[in-house]
Amino acid sequence: MINGTLVNLRAIDQGDVDNYLMWLNDREVTRHLAMRYQVSRLAEEAYIRDNGSRQMGYGRGGNYAIETKGGVHIGSIGLHYVIPENRKAHLGIMIGDKAHWSRGYGTDAMLTLLRFGFDEMNLHRIDLSVDADNARAIACYRKCGFVEEGRLRRQRYVRGAYVDQLWMGILREEFDALHGHTAGEKPR
Protein backbone atom coordinates (compact mmCIF):
# COMPACT_ATOMS: atom_id res chain seq x y z
CA MET A 1 0.00 0.00 0.00
CA ILE A 2 1.35 3.40 -0.99
CA ASN A 3 -0.02 6.00 1.38
CA GLY A 4 -1.17 9.43 0.30
CA THR A 5 -3.03 12.05 2.30
CA LEU A 6 -6.57 11.35 1.06
CA VAL A 7 -5.98 8.06 -0.75
CA ASN A 8 -3.94 4.88 -0.76
CA LEU A 9 -2.66 3.13 -3.87
CA ARG A 10 -2.73 -0.67 -3.95
CA ALA A 11 -2.46 -3.49 -6.49
CA ILE A 12 -5.54 -4.27 -8.58
CA ASP A 13 -7.11 -7.69 -8.00
CA GLN A 14 -9.94 -9.96 -9.16
CA GLY A 15 -12.36 -8.46 -6.67
CA ASP A 16 -12.15 -5.16 -8.53
CA VAL A 17 -13.75 -6.48 -11.74
CA ASP A 18 -17.28 -5.24 -10.95
CA ASN A 19 -16.12 -1.67 -10.41
CA TYR A 20 -14.06 -1.57 -13.62
CA LEU A 21 -16.94 -3.05 -15.61
CA MET A 22 -19.24 -0.31 -14.34
CA TRP A 23 -16.75 2.50 -14.93
CA LEU A 24 -15.34 1.43 -18.28
CA ASN A 25 -18.84 0.98 -19.70
CA ASP A 26 -19.94 4.44 -18.52
CA ARG A 27 -19.44 6.85 -21.41
CA GLU A 28 -19.31 9.82 -19.07
CA VAL A 29 -16.31 8.24 -17.35
CA THR A 30 -14.56 7.27 -20.59
CA ARG A 31 -15.27 10.59 -22.33
CA HIS A 32 -11.65 11.64 -21.94
CA LEU A 33 -10.04 8.18 -21.83
CA ALA A 34 -8.52 6.11 -24.60
CA MET A 35 -11.52 3.77 -24.21
CA ARG A 36 -14.44 3.80 -26.60
CA TYR A 37 -15.80 0.27 -26.84
CA GLN A 38 -17.98 -1.57 -24.34
CA VAL A 39 -16.12 -4.12 -22.21
CA SER A 40 -17.46 -7.60 -21.44
CA ARG A 41 -17.05 -9.25 -18.06
CA LEU A 42 -14.98 -11.99 -19.69
CA ALA A 43 -12.62 -9.46 -21.29
CA GLU A 44 -12.22 -7.47 -18.08
CA GLU A 45 -11.59 -10.60 -16.02
CA ALA A 46 -8.99 -11.75 -18.53
CA TYR A 47 -7.33 -8.34 -18.56
CA ILE A 48 -7.07 -8.19 -14.79
CA ARG A 49 -5.93 -11.83 -14.63
CA ASP A 50 -3.24 -11.32 -17.28
CA ASN A 51 -1.97 -8.04 -15.89
CA GLY A 52 -2.45 -8.83 -12.23
CA SER A 53 -0.76 -12.23 -12.34
CA ARG A 54 2.61 -10.67 -13.04
CA GLN A 55 4.51 -8.79 -10.39
CA MET A 56 4.61 -5.03 -11.01
CA GLY A 57 8.05 -3.79 -11.82
CA TYR A 58 10.08 -1.02 -13.36
CA GLY A 59 9.64 -1.85 -17.02
CA ARG A 60 5.99 -2.72 -16.63
CA GLY A 61 5.26 0.38 -14.61
CA GLY A 62 1.93 -0.79 -13.40
CA ASN A 63 -1.59 0.19 -12.58
CA TYR A 64 -2.70 0.85 -9.03
CA ALA A 65 -6.18 0.91 -7.57
CA ILE A 66 -6.99 4.22 -5.85
CA GLU A 67 -8.77 3.82 -2.53
CA THR A 68 -10.02 6.45 -0.12
CA LYS A 69 -8.68 6.24 3.41
CA GLY A 70 -12.03 4.62 4.26
CA GLY A 71 -11.28 1.81 1.82
CA VAL A 72 -13.61 2.82 -1.03
CA HIS A 73 -12.16 1.90 -4.43
CA ILE A 74 -12.68 4.97 -6.64
CA GLY A 75 -10.38 4.54 -9.65
CA SER A 76 -6.93 3.68 -10.87
CA ILE A 77 -3.65 5.33 -11.76
CA GLY A 78 -0.51 4.04 -13.40
CA LEU A 79 2.87 4.67 -14.93
CA HIS A 80 3.43 3.22 -18.39
CA TYR A 81 6.03 3.08 -21.16
CA VAL A 82 8.86 3.40 -18.66
CA ILE A 83 12.17 3.83 -20.47
CA PRO A 84 15.14 3.13 -18.19
CA GLU A 85 17.80 5.00 -20.19
CA ASN A 86 15.66 8.14 -20.38
CA ARG A 87 14.26 7.55 -16.88
CA LYS A 88 10.84 8.63 -17.99
CA ALA A 89 7.29 7.33 -17.73
CA HIS A 90 3.83 8.24 -18.98
CA LEU A 91 1.04 8.67 -16.43
CA GLY A 92 -2.61 7.72 -16.79
CA ILE A 93 -5.44 8.15 -14.28
CA MET A 94 -9.14 7.46 -14.02
CA ILE A 95 -11.48 8.38 -11.21
CA GLY A 96 -14.32 6.03 -12.11
CA ASP A 97 -16.54 6.78 -9.13
CA LYS A 98 -18.22 10.01 -10.21
CA ALA A 99 -19.30 10.83 -6.64
CA HIS A 100 -15.59 11.39 -5.93
CA TRP A 101 -14.90 13.80 -8.80
CA SER A 102 -13.66 17.33 -8.01
CA ARG A 103 -12.91 16.59 -4.39
CA GLY A 104 -9.14 16.37 -4.40
CA TYR A 105 -8.80 12.58 -4.60
CA GLY A 106 -7.36 12.64 -8.11
CA THR A 107 -4.81 15.30 -7.19
CA ASP A 108 -3.75 13.37 -4.11
CA ALA A 109 -3.44 10.14 -6.10
CA MET A 110 -1.30 12.02 -8.66
CA LEU A 111 1.00 13.49 -6.00
CA THR A 112 1.31 10.08 -4.33
CA LEU A 113 2.25 8.28 -7.55
CA LEU A 114 4.60 11.09 -8.65
CA ARG A 115 6.38 10.81 -5.33
CA PHE A 116 6.68 7.06 -5.83
CA GLY A 117 7.93 7.49 -9.40
CA PHE A 118 10.62 9.94 -8.42
CA ASP A 119 11.64 8.64 -5.00
CA GLU A 120 11.30 4.88 -5.52
CA MET A 121 11.64 4.33 -9.27
CA ASN A 122 14.25 7.09 -9.56
CA LEU A 123 12.59 8.64 -12.63
CA HIS A 124 13.78 11.89 -14.14
CA ARG A 125 10.60 12.88 -15.93
CA ILE A 126 6.91 11.96 -15.99
CA ASP A 127 4.50 13.11 -18.67
CA LEU A 128 0.87 12.77 -19.69
CA SER A 129 -1.54 13.79 -22.40
CA VAL A 130 -4.97 15.30 -21.78
CA ASP A 131 -7.87 16.39 -23.97
CA ALA A 132 -7.68 20.16 -24.43
CA ASP A 133 -11.36 20.45 -23.44
CA ASN A 134 -10.91 18.57 -20.15
CA ALA A 135 -10.53 21.68 -17.99
CA ARG A 136 -10.97 19.88 -14.67
CA ALA A 137 -8.12 17.48 -15.37
CA ILE A 138 -5.84 20.22 -16.71
CA ALA A 139 -6.37 22.27 -13.53
CA CYS A 140 -5.49 19.21 -11.43
CA TYR A 141 -2.30 18.53 -13.40
CA ARG A 142 -1.20 22.19 -13.15
CA LYS A 143 -1.75 22.05 -9.40
CA CYS A 144 0.55 19.01 -9.28
CA GLY A 145 3.23 21.01 -11.10
CA PHE A 146 2.87 19.71 -14.65
CA VAL A 147 3.98 22.16 -17.32
CA GLU A 148 2.25 22.43 -20.68
CA GLU A 149 4.79 21.37 -23.31
CA GLY A 150 2.64 21.65 -26.41
CA ARG A 151 -0.58 20.85 -28.19
CA LEU A 152 -1.18 17.86 -30.46
CA ARG A 153 -3.61 19.16 -33.07
CA ARG A 154 -6.66 17.03 -33.90
CA GLN A 155 -5.10 14.14 -32.00
CA ARG A 156 -8.32 12.53 -30.80
CA TYR A 157 -11.69 11.86 -32.36
CA VAL A 158 -14.43 11.89 -29.73
CA ARG A 159 -18.19 12.23 -30.00
CA GLY A 160 -18.15 13.29 -33.61
CA ALA A 161 -15.30 15.79 -33.61
CA TYR A 162 -11.54 16.03 -33.58
CA VAL A 163 -10.09 17.53 -30.41
CA ASP A 164 -6.59 18.71 -29.57
CA GLN A 165 -4.59 17.14 -26.79
CA LEU A 166 -2.24 18.99 -24.49
CA TRP A 167 1.06 17.36 -23.62
CA MET A 168 2.25 18.06 -20.07
CA GLY A 169 5.45 17.05 -18.30
CA ILE A 170 7.11 17.41 -14.92
CA LEU A 171 10.79 17.00 -14.08
CA ARG A 172 11.95 15.58 -10.80
CA GLU A 173 13.57 18.84 -9.69
CA GLU A 174 10.36 20.72 -10.44
CA PHE A 175 8.38 18.29 -8.34
CA ASP A 176 10.81 18.51 -5.43
CA ALA A 177 10.89 22.32 -5.58
CA LEU A 178 7.10 22.48 -5.45
CA HIS A 179 6.28 19.75 -2.99
CA GLY A 180 9.44 19.11 -0.99
CA HIS A 181 9.75 15.75 0.71
CA THR A 182 7.01 13.98 2.59
CA ALA A 183 7.29 13.93 6.36
CA GLY A 184 9.34 11.06 7.68
CA GLU A 185 11.29 10.58 4.50
CA LYS A 186 15.01 11.02 4.56
CA PRO A 187 16.29 13.75 2.26
CA ARG A 188 18.52 12.45 -0.50
Added chain:
Amino acid sequence: MRNVCERMPSFENGVFFAIETKDGRHIGHTNLFNASPEERRAELGIMIGEQDCWSQGYGSDAVRTICRVGFEDMNLERIVLQVFSYNPRAMAAYGKCGFVEEVRMRQDMWHEGAYHDTIVMGLLRSEFAVPVAGVA
Protein backbone atom coordinates in the same frame (compact mmCIF):
# COMPACT_ATOMS: atom_id res chain seq x y z
CA MET B 1 13.70 -6.37 -40.18
CA ARG B 2 12.03 -9.76 -40.78
CA ASN B 3 9.29 -8.77 -38.40
CA VAL B 4 8.47 -5.69 -40.40
CA CYS B 5 8.81 -7.14 -43.88
CA GLU B 6 7.04 -10.45 -43.29
CA ARG B 7 3.77 -8.81 -42.44
CA MET B 8 1.47 -7.82 -45.26
CA PRO B 9 1.36 -4.04 -45.47
CA SER B 10 -2.02 -2.74 -44.30
CA PHE B 11 -3.56 0.01 -42.23
CA GLU B 12 -3.12 -2.06 -39.06
CA ASN B 13 0.34 -3.42 -39.87
CA GLY B 14 1.63 -0.20 -41.34
CA VAL B 15 3.59 0.30 -44.53
CA PHE B 16 7.35 0.00 -44.87
CA PHE B 17 9.40 1.12 -47.88
CA ALA B 18 13.02 0.98 -48.93
CA ILE B 19 14.14 4.36 -50.30
CA GLU B 20 15.92 4.15 -53.66
CA THR B 21 17.39 6.91 -55.73
CA LYS B 22 16.08 7.13 -59.30
CA ASP B 23 19.10 5.12 -60.46
CA GLY B 24 18.24 2.30 -58.10
CA ARG B 25 20.58 2.84 -55.18
CA HIS B 26 19.12 1.76 -51.82
CA ILE B 27 19.84 4.59 -49.36
CA GLY B 28 17.44 4.06 -46.45
CA HIS B 29 13.86 3.34 -45.47
CA THR B 30 10.68 5.07 -44.40
CA ASN B 31 7.49 3.77 -42.79
CA LEU B 32 4.08 4.63 -41.39
CA PHE B 33 3.17 2.76 -38.20
CA ASN B 34 0.91 2.79 -35.14
CA ALA B 35 -2.02 3.83 -37.31
CA SER B 36 -5.22 4.59 -35.40
CA PRO B 37 -8.32 4.03 -37.54
CA GLU B 38 -10.67 6.07 -35.34
CA GLU B 39 -8.35 9.06 -35.30
CA ARG B 40 -7.10 8.38 -38.84
CA ARG B 41 -3.58 9.12 -37.65
CA ALA B 42 -0.25 7.38 -38.13
CA GLU B 43 3.36 7.91 -37.13
CA LEU B 44 6.15 8.40 -39.63
CA GLY B 45 9.65 6.99 -39.39
CA ILE B 46 12.60 7.47 -41.72
CA MET B 47 16.30 6.71 -41.92
CA ILE B 48 18.76 7.75 -44.59
CA GLY B 49 21.56 5.29 -43.91
CA GLU B 50 23.91 6.38 -46.68
CA GLN B 51 25.69 9.39 -45.22
CA ASP B 52 26.76 10.84 -48.56
CA CYS B 53 23.04 11.19 -49.36
CA TRP B 54 22.34 13.41 -46.35
CA SER B 55 21.33 17.04 -46.96
CA GLN B 56 20.62 16.51 -50.63
CA GLY B 57 16.85 16.44 -50.61
CA TYR B 58 16.39 12.66 -50.69
CA GLY B 59 14.88 12.56 -47.21
CA SER B 60 12.44 15.39 -47.90
CA ASP B 61 11.35 13.75 -51.13
CA ALA B 62 10.86 10.41 -49.35
CA VAL B 63 8.83 12.11 -46.59
CA ARG B 64 6.57 13.87 -49.10
CA THR B 65 6.12 10.66 -51.03
CA ILE B 66 5.16 8.53 -48.03
CA CYS B 67 2.84 11.31 -46.82
CA ARG B 68 1.00 10.95 -50.14
CA VAL B 69 0.61 7.25 -49.38
CA GLY B 70 -0.75 8.18 -45.96
CA PHE B 71 -3.24 10.77 -47.12
CA GLU B 72 -4.23 9.48 -50.54
CA ASP B 73 -4.10 5.71 -50.06
CA MET B 74 -4.66 5.23 -46.32
CA ASN B 75 -7.08 8.16 -46.00
CA LEU B 76 -5.31 9.59 -42.96
CA GLU B 77 -6.26 12.90 -41.36
CA ARG B 78 -2.95 13.45 -39.63
CA ILE B 79 0.64 12.21 -39.62
CA VAL B 80 2.96 12.73 -36.67
CA LEU B 81 6.64 12.11 -36.04
CA GLN B 82 9.21 12.51 -33.32
CA VAL B 83 12.60 14.12 -33.71
CA PHE B 84 15.30 14.88 -31.17
CA SER B 85 16.56 18.39 -30.49
CA TYR B 86 20.12 17.40 -31.44
CA ASN B 87 18.94 16.71 -34.99
CA PRO B 88 18.19 20.14 -36.49
CA ARG B 89 18.81 18.88 -40.02
CA ALA B 90 15.91 16.46 -39.75
CA MET B 91 13.67 19.12 -38.21
CA ALA B 92 14.39 21.44 -41.11
CA ALA B 93 13.56 18.71 -43.62
CA TYR B 94 10.25 17.93 -41.90
CA GLY B 95 9.43 21.64 -41.76
CA LYS B 96 10.03 21.89 -45.48
CA CYS B 97 7.48 19.11 -45.97
CA GLY B 98 4.90 21.07 -43.95
CA PHE B 99 5.30 19.49 -40.53
CA VAL B 100 4.72 21.89 -37.63
CA GLU B 101 6.33 21.65 -34.21
CA GLU B 102 3.53 20.84 -31.76
CA VAL B 103 5.17 19.56 -28.58
CA ARG B 104 8.58 19.88 -27.03
CA MET B 105 9.09 17.23 -24.35
CA ARG B 106 11.77 18.67 -22.13
CA GLN B 107 14.75 16.49 -21.21
CA ASP B 108 12.95 13.49 -22.62
CA MET B 109 15.84 11.68 -24.29
CA TRP B 110 19.22 10.63 -22.92
CA HIS B 111 21.86 10.75 -25.63
CA GLU B 112 25.64 10.86 -25.39
CA GLY B 113 25.74 11.84 -21.75
CA ALA B 114 23.02 14.47 -21.59
CA TYR B 115 19.27 14.92 -21.70
CA HIS B 116 17.75 16.36 -24.85
CA ASP B 117 14.24 17.40 -25.84
CA THR B 118 12.00 15.26 -28.00
CA ILE B 119 9.95 17.27 -30.46
CA VAL B 120 6.64 16.06 -31.86
CA MET B 121 5.80 17.45 -35.29
CA GLY B 122 2.44 17.04 -36.98
CA LEU B 123 0.99 17.46 -40.44
CA LEU B 124 -2.72 17.68 -41.16
CA ARG B 125 -4.25 16.47 -44.38
CA SER B 126 -5.56 20.01 -45.03
CA GLU B 127 -2.01 21.35 -44.87
CA PHE B 128 -0.45 18.79 -47.18
CA ALA B 129 0.43 20.28 -50.53
CA VAL B 130 0.75 17.66 -53.25
CA PRO B 131 4.25 18.15 -54.57
CA VAL B 132 4.91 18.58 -58.26
CA ALA B 133 8.39 17.20 -57.95
CA GLY B 134 8.32 13.77 -56.38
CA VAL B 135 5.36 12.58 -58.38
CA ALA B 136 6.36 9.77 -60.65
